[in-house]
Amino acid sequence: MKPDFRKSMIWLHTYSGLVIGWLLFTIFLTGTLSYFNPEITQWMKPELVQVSSTQNMVNRSLDVLHKEGTDSDRWRINLPDKRTEHWSIQWSKGRDRQNLSLGPDEGQVVTPRESAGGNFFRVFHYTLELRGYGGRYISGIAAMFMLIAVFSGIFTHRRFFRDFFTLRFNKVGKALTDFHALAGVTTIPFCIMICSSGIMIYNIMYMPFSANYYAGGERALSRQLAPNLAPHLAPNLPSIESSSNAVSEMPLPLKDFAVVQQQVQQTWTGEDQIRRITFEQPFSQNGRIIVDRVKDNTLSRQSERLVFSSHTGEALEGYQPASTATEVRRVFFGLHEGHFADTGLRWLLFLLGLLSSALIATGLIIWLKKRKEKHQGFHLGYFIVERLNISGIAGLLVATTAFFLANRLLPIEIANRANMEVHVFLWTWLICLIHALLRPANKAWFEQLLISAVGCILLPFVDVMQNSQWLVNAIIQTNVTYLGVTVAMFIIGIILLKTALWLKVRTSVNYLKVEAKSC
């Protein structure tokens, strides 16, 4: 630590960024991809057909559930929305759960391939595939370090306004520094919001002491602050006796949802407001229906819910209001997830996420470049940092591309297909680390960027080769989601290719000689 305040901030910014930089880049990049979680999932399950214009989805779902889920203690109907064409039903007894995806035609069942989908990125960015092993603690600590880096970075960048619009591309070093400053300034509000909201989601894990002392633990405190539905006791139905006549006397859940639909439409204005319908204990006298509203019109993570009797459709007492603390947490959670964002805002948040990821990446590279300029010859620490930079940044891009390619290339009938996609991601990443260790640094950068570029560019062609009908159907039906993901991958591939070629030129021996002469 240096005695001067600004120098202290520079030291803090440098080392808080370096120590956790690779992890932060991973979290930010995968988190950014999860802004398009349903869209990516839809692309990764091309068997899903357009269902959003289908009529009478709820009653058709109930028809199937009445046949298939007679022995269940829970039914669930997930309706498609603006962002996903997935219409699915679920019935479960205890932990035994069955799912079915439905299509627009009567009785049509859709069987999408088993895939980790876009949800892999969402879960990965906060668990790091270490759920149960401290993954959420690690990602929370990373978010805290990022906040430190952001605030200390403000003091580090002395010529805040003078260099505000400067971006020089003629030299790699200058380009990196200017880009890092630009990205840092433009993403200050975004980074502060995303890191603080991310910490707020699991704040009770990071500071559990009050929960442990006053409420007997996190779960007990959560139950106090956000109580579940009170048990419902239907007053006038006869009690069910365990006799052979019990089945015929068992109250049946609704077959026609119209009576509930009408009440929902009176309470919630707007079209297509229902996101999900859950039947709890459908064949019990105390069965009830919980209708979840779409989350488009609220910042809170928890949308409104209405409760009805599963036999009569009569409105029942709903959830007790949650505490202020819970509502604050839910709003922060909602801000973090961005589910309220429409297409335009979602793209803006996505671009800001990419810019933040690039901010972290350029910071790591700048740290190394400055030190290597002063120190010629081999240095173990710089060697390790350099290889971690290559595998952590370019390697992650290769792993992500491999994940998408695996989705298309792995056999459909393979067991644990979703897990296999994740294994491909992780093993590819490890291979990139080994590649970075074995190759000269400049070549490793170029090769890994080139591989991810080629992978991204080839993805649409692999898609067409597998089954051209998917793309044809997407064009005919104007499936913006499918086409958007395809085009975005192609464009990202082109950008990566241009970056790889620019890097190859700028770091070639001849170019460096010319640069040295001009200096």
Added chain:
Amino acid sequence: MLISIVLQMFALPCLLLSMDKHFKVVFNTRLTKKARYTFKTIGWSGMFISTLLMLQLSGVEIVYWLAYLSFNIALLISLYTWLFASKNSL
């Protein structure tokens, strides 16, 4: 909100052009004191009014405003670099 964002898009280039080195790159001539003062006044006034208008908006629209601010800055710098600065390397 549209007016607020348009003001941003107008104010940011004014602030860019209020700096000597960027003005020189764009117009190939020196920036006079009067021009600098004018650009700075227009730029900061535009940003101030845009911020005032932003404060009238609802919560989600404020999120939009902040996102657009970051995007407009990045867009302006990218355009400036691509159109002018790369030809006259700084």
